[in-house]
Amino acid sequence: MRFLSLLFLLSAANVAGVAQDYPTKPVRIIEPFGAGGGPDLVARAVSPKLSELWGQPVTVENHPGKGSTEAPAIVAKSSPDGCTLLVNTSAQAYSAAFAKNLPYDPLKDFIPVAPLTSQPYVLVAGKSSGIITLRELIAAGKANPGELKFASTGVGTGSHLGLEKFNLEAGIGAQHVPAGPGDSIANVIANTVAGRTTYMMAPIPLALADIRAGNLLALGVTTQKRSALLPEVPTIAEAGVSGFDYPIWYGVWVPAGTPIEVVNKLAKDIARVLAAPDLRDQLAKHGAVPMSMTQPEFARFVQSESESAARIVKAASIKPQ
DSSP states (O other): OHHHHHHHHHHHHHHHHHHHHOOSSOEEEEESSOTTSHHHHHHHHHHHHHHHHHTSOEEEEEOOHHHHTHHHHHHHTSOSSSSEEEEEETHHHHHHHHOSSOSSOTTTTEEEEEEEEEEEEEEEEEGGGTOOSHHHHHHHHHHSTTTSEEEESSTTSHHHHHHHHHHHHHTOOOEEEEOOTTOOHHHHHHHHHTTSSSEEEEEHHHHHHHHHHTSEEEEEESSSSOOTTSTTSOBHHHHTSTTOOOEEEEEEEEETTOOHHHHHHHHHHHHHHHTOHHHHHHHHTTTOEEOOOOHHHHHHHHHHHHHHHHHHHHHTTOOOO
16 A cells, blocks of 8 residues: 555656656647748747747747648647647637548547637628628628628638628628638638639738738628727627627647646646736737636637537538538
8 A cells, every 4th residue: 555655656746747847848839820820920929938938949830731730630640748739720629510531630639728819800802892891791692692702711710610600690691712722821811802702701910911902891800899900990790790709719739648737837838928018019919819718718618619610510501521
């Protein structure tokens, strides 16, 4: 009995030591939307703070291929030591409801660690569409069912689910045009500017230049409050779809099997750097607001978001691909 007690104490001490020493080597942050995308901007804002805290290099790698599934696939197959992190959008929670042939399970093959930020999308139409208000978009969709084309960064991504939710609540039907293999969000925006697609939801910082140049018309932001980056643009709820609310959020995941003590330390360290005033100011310039949850709270939130996505998929009669 004494031997077993001693063994337990030694094991507990060893685990605690692993967590205390973490990380003992460079840390990679993998993100799926390409340089300049929202997750990339947030990851590159957070990584220097984590590097300073840990005394280890923290690098950000962009892997935007295969419909934004390449990055999660890399992390799912990586060593579960907490040194390969996935920074993804809410799509990580949503994709389980959309896709059936993924090389990983979005829920079972990952552990949710911590939320990062929340921010609105802006719903935009290309100048060539002739649509300048949300009500005009809705009217066009109802008058020409199935003819309008909406763009997204890929099947199961946050922009896809948001647009499906919008179409349902606005009562319109339209054709989905997902990003092609290797397409970044810049390519998707360019297609809407060029008129190859009619409308899309984009992270505000990435659409700002084209909005200011008049290439894109901002029809509404997707949250209940207006964005400080586009204070003149109404919310979608104000513009014609009562009660609409759809923020995009970013978070951090690690591979399943990562020791929970490492997960907990990582979650606490991320929360610590997100609380830094200078980092919060930097994120605010991109319209991003840091989120605050414990690791168990974030895990429950991810599960809830996945279930919400499944309800939208069912209501929109979307077949998993």
